[in-house]
Amino acid sequence: MSVNIPDLTLLIFVVFTGYGLVFIGMFAVIFYMRKRHPHEVYTIWLAISFFFTVILGAGIIALRNKIGLADVCGTYKHECEKLYEVMTNEEDELRLVGAFVAITIIPQLLAYFLSALSGSATAPRYVWTIQQAAAWSLIKFVASIGGGLTGLTVATLIVRGSVELISIVPGPMLIAVAFWLAFLHLAFWDLLDFLSERYIGSEGSKKFPIRTLVAIHKWSTRNVPRAAPHSLTRHALIELLKSDAVYDYISQNRKIP
Secondary structure, three states: OOOOHHHHHHHHHHHHHHHHHHHHHHHHHHHHHHHHOHHHHHHHHHHHHHHHHHHHHHHHHHHHHOOOHHHHHHHHHHHHHHHHHHHHOHHHHHHHHHHHHHHHHHHHHHHHHHHHOOOOOOOOOOHHHHHHHHHHHHHHHHHHHHHHHHHHHHHHHHHHOOOOHHHHOHHHHHHHHHHHHHHHHHHHHHHHHHHHHHHOOOOHHHOOOHHHHHHHHHHHOOOOOOOOOOOOOHHHHHHHHHOHHHHHHHHHHOOOO
16 A cells, blocks of 8 residues: 655654644643642652653663563562553543442532531532542543653663654653643642632622522531530540639639638
């Protein structure tokens, strides 16, 4: 089957143009995140660097000795194979994250709606923390795979002196995807914070639909005490009565018949 050279040239141009745009976008994303979310940028690069270093070293040893990547682990080959499978299986990762979110958030939401009927609801807790854990688990998973594939490509280049052009694409592309996912996640919460400050403040809470949501929540929690009564525990009360300050006060102010 013959290949038309102009068509092939156009295909290469389109592929590399798209590839370049993805990376330009990645650096634009990092530029956006560098001041607002510097710790998140570092976390992604740390995940990439760790797996890049590990796979680079293991890949060089495996290629030079003409053995499989897991054989580098020696007697722990089986454990390394299992670990590699767990860390690179995107379906299992998605199932794990989905199950984690489901068992931690859905029961709270269901309990809120059921208890709202009697006015005994409590707002779901740790939803933000759970969402953050799930999102960053996926982001670091993608970043780790990208770092590992890039490390394997570099190891092949070092040992063999050349690599197939197609093998260069996946690793760096996944690294770019990790930063894009982080950007979308963080930009969403930045936007949510902005809207919260604008619409849930003293004036914003009077606007629809915030006003309606607040009214629904008040109705759902109508029988829940707004503040716990102040009280002292038995131990704290005993310690207070035993203190010198209380004794001196009683001695000085007691009535003398």
